[in-house]
Amino acid sequence: MIDFEKINVGDQLPALTKDPVNEIQLVRYAGASGDFNPLHYVDAVGKAAGQGGVIAHGMLVMGFMGQAVTGWVPNRNLKRFGVRFVNVTRPGDVITVTGKVTGKKVVDGRGVISGEVTAADQNGQVKAVGVFEAYA
């Protein structure tokens, strides 16, 4: 649990660094999510699409971001979570999710925290940016 009184705007969420994305994970995520777009597991399709090879599902990266956010606030406290996909993720990329608190307010007697999250790779290239709102 997080303590609303002790949260301040600008506070950092604990960073989450994932294992390198690999093809096995993309196949597992294709099966788990039901997204069988071959762009994510057939290299020739990735090349034909001008990506140089397979790319990760955007929703997998959002999944990493969701793991980071709900590692900090309990799952059930999350009210809203949205991301915009900026760059593609490829096998070998090591994604780190960072975030910070951007606001706090009281709504109907409950503390609500808003924040932003970013997923970036080992070179600092941003893959997705997101915002969330959660009950404290």
Place this chain on the structure above:
Amino acid sequence: MEDRNAILETRFPEYSFAVERGKIREFALAIGDPREICLDPEKAAQAGYADVAAPPTFGIAVDLWGGPDFARLCEILKADPVKVLHGEQEYEYLGDIVAGDVLTVRTSVTDHAEKRNMRLITLRRVYVNQRNEEVLRCRTVVVELK
């Protein structure tokens, strides 16, 4: 070229999806998110859930396993699958989603914009459980490059 604004009138089939423990587990592990409330019914119960809980992006599995898959979605949206990208995704959480739930999903196309080098299609989905409680809303922006 046909009038693509007609897409705003697109009727999506309503679909249902039974949420199972195994699917939640598979989904969480595919992300590499070994959270106990998603994997262990006892830990989930201790945290106050009726059963193992869905991770925050689980709605995508409900859509793609319960509703039209990616290829069919592109057909419905009259989009070229090779040129389709995922632009944005936003969830609003209104209640728990746990194993044992049966979700029914209604989809609508709420916006369609043509830009110089791309087409943006916004879909909205509402997820209702077996007790007729609205538990999740979703907004998706699909990008088709020209």
